[in-house]
Amino acid sequence: MFIYNTPVEKLIALDNNIFLIKVHCPEITKSIQPGQFLNVRVSEGIFPLLRRPFSVCDVEGESLFLMFNILGEGTKLLAKKHVGETIDILGPLGNGFNLQGNFETAVIVAGGLGAAPFPYLVRKIGDKKNIKCFVGGRSSHDVIQYGMKNVLTSTDDGSLGFSGNVVELLQNKLSSSDYSKIKIFSCGPNVMLRSLKEFAVKNNIECEASTECAMACGFGICQGCPIESTEQTDKYLLVCKDGPVFNVRDVVI
Numbered sequence: 001m002f003i004y005n006t007p008v009e010k011l012i013a014l015d016n017n018i019f020l021i022k023v024h025c026p027e028i029t030k031s032i033q034p035g036q037f038l039n040v041r042v043s044e045g046i047f048p049l050l051r052r053p054f055s056v057c058d059v060e061g062e063s064l065f066l067m068f069n070i071l072g073e074g075t076k077l078l079a080k081k082h083v084g085e086t087i088d089i090l091g092p093l094g095n096g097f098n099l100q101g102n103f104e105t106a107v108i109v110a111g112g113l114g115a116a117p118f119p120y121l122v123r124k125i126g127d128k129k130n131i132k133c134f135v136g137g138r139s140s141h142d143v144i145q146y147g148m149k150n151v152l153t154s155t156d157d158g159s160l161g162f163s164g165n166v167v168e169l170l171q172n173k174l175s176s177s178d179y180s181k182i183k184i185f186s187c188g189p190n191v192m193l194r195s196l197k198e199f200a201v202k203n204n205i206e207c208e209a210s211t212e213c214a215m216a217c218g219f220g221i222c223q224g225c226p227i228e229s230t231e232q233t234d235k236y237l238l239v240c241k242d243g244p245v246f247n248v249r250d251v252v253i
């Protein structure tokens, strides 16, 4: 893990408020794994003070992509970067998704901007396994299919695909004979991850989730990103160091 001063190569506006930023950073691209993240200094000045964590969205040669939507000060500044400007990036951080195992099909479940880590996961899996993607959002504007493969969509308001949430869609589309042959890779709001965990545990399905929480240092020093472990009561793990990807059985979501 190091800090790199990386030049911006492209800023792409995908859809309503969703951006991809492409930076050149061969030191990171040669080792980063899907699910890992970078802690980005969004401004040259002192405000905002804290770096912002972003999942690696994709890797193309010596360049990497981050996906973001404009929420607050940090992402507002990121969306104003120009080609050639440099951004200070700390990484790679955290663990990644575990692609080992005997599963035949990788089932990706993404809610809203939880789609961000999956283009790289899809690229890494390539044709080594089957891939099915379940992508949900509140409405059609929130469904991000960028870099996904074999996509089924859901929206809470019924404006695109299945009308309902993405876990209900998954339950409708999987049959019990699939359960032992799949592994679920997920990212999204906690409410989605919680109901996905319930479904996966009940049906004995392998399932990993990329979790989110507020972070400061990003590498285990400040103790500012605890997540409760299911192993023992009162035991906490750190999202930045022990995660952000966890087996859903190991943490309280």
Ligand SMILES: Cc1cc2nc3c(=O)[nH]c(=O)nc-3n(C[C@H](O)[C@H](O)[C@H](O)COP(=O)(O)OP(=O)(O)OC[C@H]3O[C@@H](n4cnc5c(N)ncnc54)[C@H](O)[C@@H]3O)c2cc1C
Pocket (backbone or CB within 6 Å): 037, 052, 053, 054, 055, 056, 066, 067, 068, 069, 070, 071, 072, 073, 074, 075, 076, 113, 116, 117, 211, 212, 213, 214, 215, 244
């Ligand atoms: C491991 C990890 C990976 C992440 N990956 C991505 C990614 O790939 N793309 C991405 O856009 N963001 C990602 N995030 C969230 C990101 O780090 C920022 O928190 C978020 O983009 C908002 O930053 P901001 O400075 O614009 O907003 P701030 O000014 O910090 O916050 C503005 C408002 O948004 C709320 N807010 C802040 N963060 C979140 C959040 N995560 N969810 C809902 N509301 C929030 C705040 O409470 C506040 O009300 C990730 C976070 C973690 C921990």
Ligand code: FES
Pocket (backbone or CB within 6 Å): 214, 215, 216, 217, 218, 219, 220, 221, 222, 223, 224, 225, 238, 239, 240, 241
């Ligand atoms: S963000 Fe500092 S310990 Fe996790």
